[in-house]
Amino acid sequence: MNKETRATVIAGNWKMNKTPAETAALINDMKPLVGAADWCKVLLCVPYVDIAAAVEAAKGSNIEIGAENMHWEASGAYTGEISADMLKAVGVKYVIIGHSERRQYFAETDATVNLKVKAALAAGLTPIMCVGETLEQRDLGIMPEIIAMQTKCGLIGIDAEEMKKVIIAYEPVWAIGTGRTATADQADEVCGIIRNTLCGLYDCATAEAVTIQYGGSMNAKNAAELLSKKNVDGGLIGGASLKAPDFAAIVDAAK
Ligand code: PEP
Numbered sequence: 001m002n003k004e005t006r007a008t009v010i011a012g013n014w015k016m017n018k019t020p021a022e023t024a025a026l027i028n029d030m031k032p033l034v035g036a037a038d039w040c041k042v043l044l045c046v047p048y049v050d051i052a053a054a055v056e057a058a059k060g061s062n063i064e065i066g067a068e069n070m071h072w073e074a075s076g077a078y079t080g081e082i083s084a085d086m087l088k089a090v091g092v093k094y095v096i097i098g099h100s101e102r103r104q105y106f107a108e109t110d111a112t113v114n115l116k117v118k119a120a121l122a123a124g125l126t127p128i129m130c131v132g133e134t135l136e137q138r139d140l141g142i143m144p145e146i147i148a149m150q151t152k153c154g155l156i157g158i159d160a161e162e163m164k165k166v167i168i169a170y171e172p173v174w175a176i177g178t179g180r181t182a183t184a185d186q187a188d189e190v191c192g193i194i195r196n197t198l199c200g201l202y203d204c205a206t207a208e209a210v211t212i213q214y215g216g217s218m219n220a221k222n223a224a225e226l227l228s229k230k231n232v233d234g235g236l237i238g239g240a241s242l243k244a245p246d247f248a249a250i251v252d253a254a255k
Contacts, residue, residue, distance in 0.1 A: 043063065
């Protein structure tokens with residue numbers, strides 16, 4: 001399997017933006033712009049309260065809906081949390097796990113990421129597991145070790161068959177929401193490090209089948225070059241997924 005046969009996935013991450021009414025309006029704007037995209041999967045990961053509106057607005061289109069987080073337990077005394085089964089019940093298919101903002105502001109660790117990846121798979125959701133180094137780690141020269149460690153720790157207990165259902169997003173922390181994008185070669189290099197790590201953890205056929213996205217200030221201008229790289233199988237897009245024409249231009253760039 002290679003880039004031509006792996007699924008390309010263009011995913012929006014709306015973060016803490018949009019009300020349900022704004023969600024419906026934005027998806028209605030996007031539908032005609034991305035409707036012809038049979039060359040990639042198109043999905044939008046939205047805040048919990050927007051999921052119902054998003055699922056309804058996306059009905060009959062190629063846009064699939066994801067969540068931005070979940071808890072690993074199935075139910076119980078976890079005030080404010082949402083389980084994988086709850087997400088599934090409202091039409092969610094994908095869930096972002098371990099986004100650097102969750103690691104940074106909400107004390108998520110590789111251990112909780114691992115618990116969440118396992119729970120998502122058990123519920124039949126596709127986890128989008130985020131890994132990425134800080135600028136300090138890159139400058140110290142330990143980026144490869146950090147990336148390999150986050151990848152390995154997040155995937156403890158996941159077998160090769162399950163691994164084929166996981167998406168990994170390489171998101172350098174220094175590029176998220178900063179307007180500073182990794183170069184296409186940097187993105188390709190690190191997505192390649194992730195793939196080699198998977199090759200060692202599983203086998204190279206499994207590693208070749210996994211979709212590995214790049215995320216970090218991807219936009220209409222830089223998407224084509226990033227997405228042309230052999231190890232970059234799509235994008236996880238924050239800011240540019242909040243404007244229909246910008247998101248549609250990235251979907252077009254994946255052609
Ligand atoms: C993200 O939130 O995953 C992200 C990549 O954000 P941005 O595109 O805004 O950098």
